[in-house]
Amino acid sequence: MNTGNVGDVVTRTSNEAMIKLQEKRNATNRWMLRMVFAVFLLFIPPLGIAVLLFICWKVSKLRAEMKGLYKDAFVREPLVNNFQNVVYEPNNGFSSENVKSFGLCLMGNSFWSEDYIRATYAGINFEVAEVRLVDVDKSSDSSRSETYFEGRMMVFDFPNKLVNTVSVFSRKFKHRPLSRNEEKQYRVELEDMQFNNVFDVFSLVQLDAFYLITPHMMERLQVLAGKYESIAMNVIGNRVILAFNEPGKNVFDQNIDVGKIDIDQEMAKVQGEIDDIKMFISMILNLRPVG
Numbered sequence: 001m002n003t004g005n006v007g008d009v010v011t012r013t014s015n016e017a018m019i020k021l022q023e024k025r026n027a028t029n030r031w032m033l034r035m036v037f038a039v040f041l042l043f044i045p046p047l048g049i050a051v052l053l054f055i056c057w058k059v060s061k062l063r064a065e066m067k068g069l070y071k072d073a074f075v076r077e078p079l080v081n082n083f084q085n086v087v088y089e090p091n092n093g094f095s096s097e098n099v100k101s102f103g104l105c106l107m108g109n110s111f112w113s114e115d116y117i118r119a120t121y122a123g124i125n126f127e128v129a130e131v132r133l134v135d136v137d138k139s140s141d142s143s144r145s146e147t148y149f150e151g152r153m154m155v156f157d158f159p160n161k162l163v164n165t166v167s168v169f170s171r172k173f174k175h176r177p178l179s180r181n182e183e184k185q186y187r188v189e190l191e192d193m194q195f196n197n198v199f200d201v202f203s204l205v206q207l208d209a210f211y212l213i214t215p216h217m218m219e220r221l222q223v224l225a226g227k228y229e230s231i232a233m234n235v236i237g238n239r240v241i242l243a244f245n246e247p248g249k250n251v252f253d254q255n256i257d258v259g260k261i262d263i264d265q266e267m268a269k270v271q272g273e274i275d276d277i278k279m280f281i282s283m284i285l286n287l288r289p290v291g
Contacts, residue, residue, distance in 0.1 A: 071115075074266045075252045082274050083119035090252070092116045093129040094153065103167070104232045104243045105149045106175040108135035115252045124281050125157040130252075131243075133175075148175040151228070151246035154277070156284050158238050164204040165236050166212050168221065171198060172230035173245065192218050198225050220283045240284050 071090045079086050093113025100107055112132040119126060133148040167185065169176055185202035188209040195218045203209040212235055224231050230245040252270065 071252060074270050075115075078267065078270050078274055079117060079119065082271075082278070083121050085118070085120045085125075087116075087118040089116040090114060094127075094131060099131055099133070099153065102153060102155070102241045102243070103165075103177050103234050103236065104153070104241060105133055105173075106135070106177055108133045108146075108148045110134040110136050110145070121278060121281050122285065123159065124284060126277070126281070127155045128152060128277065147247060149243065149245055150248070151244045153244075154242045154280065156240045156242075156281065158235070158240050158284060164208045165234065166204075166209050167202045167235075168213065168233040169200050169202075170225045170230045170232065171200065172225075173232045173243075174230070176232070190218065195222060198222060214286060216286050217283055220279070242280060 071088075075090075076088050079088055091114060093116045095113075096107065096111040099105075099111070099113070110133070112134075113129050115128075115130045117126075117128040129152070131153045132150045134145050135148055136143055136145045165185065185204055186206045188201040188203050188206050189196055190201060190210070190213055192215070199221065201209050201213060221231070221233070224244070228244045228246055232243045232245075234241045252273075
């Protein structure tokens with residue numbers, strides 16, 4: 001799809017969702033205003049408390065509906081227009097067992113995932129979801145938490161069977177899985193010194209890393225390392241698994257409470273993320289199979 005004319009993908013379904021979204025936002029603003037006045041009713045308990053709780057429930061419900069309408073208006077249709085066999089489940093994601101099997105990051109003790117996508121492009125089947133992994137320390141009186149990962153994880157089915165695991169971590173990817181050390185993978189130095197300064201590469205069989213991490217892939221990975229806070233990749237069997245750490249950013253969510261929504265801008269943002277997936281697949285198609 002031509003990203004220069006992204007407004008063309010806003011069909012009648014998206015327009016209807018946009019109208020409903022604006023209606024919900026107007027309703028939310030009205031209820032927020034009522035909440036301000038309801039604060040004064042707190043001087044008349046229990047009536048004031050009951051009214052305030054009802055308004056909070058109403059605002060929460062409207063915001064949830066707005067979030068769903070946003071995804072219908074700006075996410076679902078572009079996915080269908082760009083990929084085949086699309087399944088989009090905004091409220092679902094990867095399971096914690098899935099993410100653990102990816103071998104990319106420490107799990108922590110608090111798990112969250114949403115915006116699950118399954119589709120096909122250029123003959124490659126893939127899955128994508130937002131993932132957040134947090135470790136909460138409850139041993140002290142004041143609970144503290146550390147975010148291990150917050151961003152997207154992607155799984156691509158590679159058409160040629162691979163045998164040995166190859167792992168790539170940008171140096172900024174801090175919370176690597178302990179299991180990687182337990183597997184006793186070899187650290188591999190590739191021929192590109194600039195790449196070696198940015199990434200750590202590990203492989204069960206060193207020669208496999210040289211086959212898989214081609215100059216083309218090294219170039220693409222360095223571009224990605226400049227775009228995201230940190231990245232990681234695992235090639236396991238016939239799967240290529242990528243993780244892009246983007247703390248504080250949810251790709252398919254937007255602050256829909258403030259200002260007028262710019263349709264072209266929102267569609268361009270989503271299309272940009274879709275184009276990144278296409279680029280990842282192009283990178284995968286250039287991998288050289290080793291088995």
